[in-house]
Amino acid sequence: MKWKKADVEKYVQAKEYIDTILLPLIPFQFSQDKDIELVASQNDLLHIFASEIEKELAGRVMLLPSYHYISSAAKSEEYLRLNSWIQETEKQPFEHAILLTFDASWKKYEKEITGNLIWLPMIQSESFDSKQIKGLIKNQVEQICEMIRAYWQ
Amino acid sequence: MSDYKQQVSRRQFLNYTLTGVGGFMAAGMLASPLRMAIDPVLQPSRSGDLANVGLAEEDITTEPQRVEWKVEQVDGWYESEVTKSAWVFKNDKGEIVALSPVCKHLGCMVSWEGSEKYPNEFFCPCHDGRYYKDGTNVPGTPPPEPLDVFEQKVENGMLFLGKAHPRKGA
Numbered sequence: 001m002k003w004k005k006a007d008v009e010k011y012v013q014a015k016e017y018i019d020t021i022l023l024p025l026i027p028f029q030f031s032q033d034k035d036i037e038l039v040a041s042q043n044d045l046l047h048i049f050a051s052e053i054e055k056e057l058a059g060r061v062m063l064l065p066s067y068h069y070i071s072s073a074a075k076s077e078e079y080l081r082l083n084s085w086i087q088e089t090e091k092q093p094f095e096h097a098i099l100l101t102f103d104a105s106w107k108k109y110e111k112e113i114t115g116n117l118i119w120l121p122m123i124q125s126e127s128f129d130s131k132q133i134k135g136l137i138k139n140q141v142e143q144i145c146e147m148i149r150a151y152w153q
Numbered sequence: 154m155s156d157y158k159q160q161v162s163r164r165q166f167l168n169y170t171l172t173g174v175g176g177f178m179a180a181g182m183l184a185s186p187l188r189m190a191i192d193p194v195l196q197p198s199r200s201g202d203l204a205n206v207g208l209a210e211e212d213i214t215t216e217p218q219r220v221e222w223k224v225e226q227v228d229g230w231y232e233s234e235v236t237k238s239a240w241v242f243k244n245d246k247g248e249i250v251a252l253s254p255v256c257k258h259l260g261c262m263v264s265w266e267g268s269e270k271y272p273n274e275f276f277c278p279c280h281d282g283r284y285y286k287d288g289t290n291v292p293g294t295p296p297p298e299p300l301d302v303f304e305q306k307v308e309n310g311m312l313f314l315g316k317a318h319p320r321k322g323a
Contacts, residue, residue, distance in 0.1 A: 001259075010259070017259055017280055017295075059259025060279035149278055 001062045002054060011062065020148065021089050022063045023115070024050045025082070025101040029071035039071060042102045042122060045137075049120065050100060052141045057148065062094070071103075079109040086114050096151050116151060118144060203306055203313035208241060210307045213249055217242040217265040217275075217286070222314070239303050239314055240265055240275070244287065252288045253301035253317040263300070275300065 001007040001018060011018055024046045029039055046066075054063040067085060069078050086097045097115030099106075102122045110117050120140070125133050206222040217240040226235045239251045240263075254262045256277040263284065267276030274291065275284040283291040288300035304315035 014259055056262045057279055059256060059261040059277070145278065 001058055003063065003065050007062075015093060018060055018062055019094055020057075020061045020096040020098060020152070021086075021094050021115075022050060022053060022061050022098050022100065023085065024063075024066040025099055025103060025106065026066045026068050027071040027103055028068060031072065035071075038122075038124075041124075045123060045128060046100060046102060046120075048128060048137060049141060049144070052137065053100075053144055053148070056141065056145050060152075061098075061148070064089070067099075075105055075109050079106075079112050083112075083114050096148075098148055098151070118147065120144075203304060203315040205311055206239070206241075206314050208312045210249070210310050210312055213241055213243050213312065215243050215245075217252075219254065219264075220312075220314075237314075238262075239317075241312065242286075249305060249307070249312065250287070251303035251305050251312075251314050253303065255301070255317075256282050256296060257290065257298045257300065257319075258282050258295040 001011055026043050026046055027039055028043070030036065050063055050066075054061055064085075067082060082099075089097065099113065099115045099117045101117065101119055104119060106113070106117055107119060123133065123136065127133070128137065204222050204224055206220045208218075208220050219238055220241050221236055221238045223234050223236055226233060238254055240254055241249065241251045244250050252275075254264070254275075256263050256279070258277065258280060261277050261279040261282075263275045263277045263282065265275055266272055267278060268274075268281070271283055273286060275286075275288070277283070277296070280295045282296040283294045284296065284300055285291060288302065290296040290299055299320055301317035301319050303317045306313050
């Protein structure tokens, strides 16, 4: 399910079945010219991943609005804000928080974060529409879904 | 008597003209609501079109396989290309069956033999929903009804699929 009216209406009816939130962590920055494209394409790709995972597991996962932050921001402060997001979801019977990111610097704060951090290696490509890249993404999505199911058991 | 030309009286003349002019005005006023009323009938049904899913009929076996294809979809503000998918196989009578992979419980994607515990069944990873091979939901599992079935046809040896329709069942 997604954070939109039609889905949330369904959510309210079936709360007890939807116990997992999916939260993409998406950075942005304009200070380093050379990295603008890379950071923006991380945004593209993470959205693809998030929506594909949501499609597969729509009946148990709620995809939240992405968590955006400035690339250079201190993670020591960001993780507090991130935890407050997760805390907010705990006002509903959500049991699992899955965080998706390409940014390895979150790893340092993995223990402090009150959710399960899934770090993915970035796929660099001219376009994410080629058949080969699509197959690759699909395969990774399957593996991530498998991993999320492991949290459920 | 025969060559007597009937005169049109003033009253008749006015009657004819007023009816004529009034009729035109009424027709003009009625034309647009009438067109609007029957408009849905005149719209070509776009969603009813069947799409080639890139699978030859001879490649369909009794083992369900997942096919994916793309369709244009207008969803409120967004016009986009969406990927649709189906589980396709031949049943015992040799008929082609195309089932929607969307679980009827809360909409996860079911997969064929998705759980080792339940061979020969479709399995939903979210809440352990199960369906028999023909798409009927296994009683006692969360799904309330059978998987939707796609409209289908075979043309030039290729499989075409359309819309998925719900059906009644267990």
